[in-house]
Amino acid sequence: MAEASGPDAVGTRGKTAAQRLRRLDMFLASFEPGLLGCPGSVVVDLGYGRLPITTAEWFDRLKKRWPHVRMIGVERDPDRVNAAEHFVQPGLCFRRGDFRIPLESGENVRLIRAMNVLRQYDEAAALPAHRQILAQVGDGALLAEGTCDPLGRTMVVQLLRADAGGNPKPEGLLFATSFHEPFDPRLFQAVLPKHLIHRVVPDEPIFEFFEAWSRAAEITRSQAEFGHKQHFVAAAERLSQRVSGVDVRRAWLRKGWLLWRHAPYPSGD
Numbered sequence: 354m355a356e357a358s359g360p361d362a363v364g365t366r367g368k369t370a371a372q373r374l375r376r377l378d379m380f381l382a383s384f385e386p387g388l389l390g391c392p393g394s395v396v397v398d399l400g401y402g403r404l405p406i407t408t409a410e411w412f413d414r415l416k417k418r419w420p421h422v423r424m425i426g427v428e429r430d431p432d433r434v435n436a437a438e439h440f441v442q443p444g445l446c447f448r449r450g451d452f453r454i455p456l457e458s459g460e461n462v463r464l465i466r467a468m469n470v471l472r473q474y475d476e477a478a479a480l481p482a483h484r485q486i487l488a489q490v491g492d493g494a495l496l497a498e499g500t501c502d503p504l505g506r507t508m509v510v511q512l513l514r515a516d517a518g519g520n521p522k523p524e525g526l527l528f529a530t531s532f533h534e535p536f537d538p539r540l541f542q543a544v545l546p547k548h549l550i551h552r553v554v555p556d557e558p559i560f561e562f563f564e565a566w567s568r569a570a571e572i573t574r575s576q577a578e579f580g581h582k583q584h585f586v587a588a589a590e591r592l593s594q595r596v597s598g599v600d601v602r603r604a605w606l607r608k609g610w611l612l613w614r615h616a617p618y619p620s621g622d
């Protein structure tokens with residue numbers, strides 16, 4: 354299998370911020386409430402940044418629901434692994450590693466979060482990285498890989514499931530917003546995951562999707578007078594009449610979560 358860039362291929366950069374990934378953590382808990390139900394479930398936060406602030410936040414959230422969950426924070430930068438020492442607690446540890454996740458025997462990884470990691474890489478590294486990550490985990494494990502703005506107000510996340518052979522199966526593309534700004538679908542384009550960000554060009558499905566979403570936003574613009582949220586919900590419902598696989602459950606839309614289940618995911622062949 355082609356390997357993504359090795360540990361020394363890209364210099365470490367990038368920061369993190371408290372609560373930056375809260376929106377995604379909440380979505381994942383709602384997306385699949387049973388995922389961490391098995392005793393011994395392990396969660397991996399891949400590339401946690403200068404300090405594992407968002408890792409510790411995520412662990413606290415998960416622990417409330419699944420007291421026995423275990424989490425491993427993984428960083429390629431050894432200084433960042435040392436700096437994480439103060440965050441260690443029962444159930445939460447930190448290890449040096451990369452897309453080759455440093456697992457010990459018997460660790461049953463069910464969920465991996467890799468946020469704002471692949472943005473540092475070339476587009477060609479994205480799909481091999483997905484494959485490499487999922488090839489090491491068990492059938493049914495979920496990878497959430499994406500990008501967000503510095504405060505986590507706008508994010509786009511690819512959801513991929515490992516099949517029995519460890520191959521990635523797309524489960525959708527999540528667009529999440531805090532409703533901080535007036536709703537405009539184009540705001541999401543700047544935070545598309547690496548495998549899509551260069552593909553917003555005519556004839557690509559992601560381009561057509563944004564065209565359709567922008568038209569839907571235009572048609573439903575009158576809803577903006579009731580708030581950004583109302584506009585987002587109305588536009589999503591309109592979009593779903595034109596584009597298949599747009600999840601229009603109200604509870605999610607009202608939280609600022611639009612999941613496009615049929616989003617294009619290149620085969621990489």
Ligand SMILES: C[S@@+](CC[C@H](N)C(=O)[O-])C[C@H]1O[C@@H](n2cnc3c(N)ncnc32)[C@H](O)[C@@H]1O
Pocket residue numbers: 360365366367368369370373374399400401402403407427428429430433450451452467468469470473
């Ligand atoms: C921008 S920070 C993201 C921090 C945090 N996930 C967030 O979203 O706020 C990206 C981090 O990924 C780490 N990184 C880059 N490539 C990696 C790899 N292959 N494996 C593990 N960590 C990696 C970098 O060292 C850096 O600390």
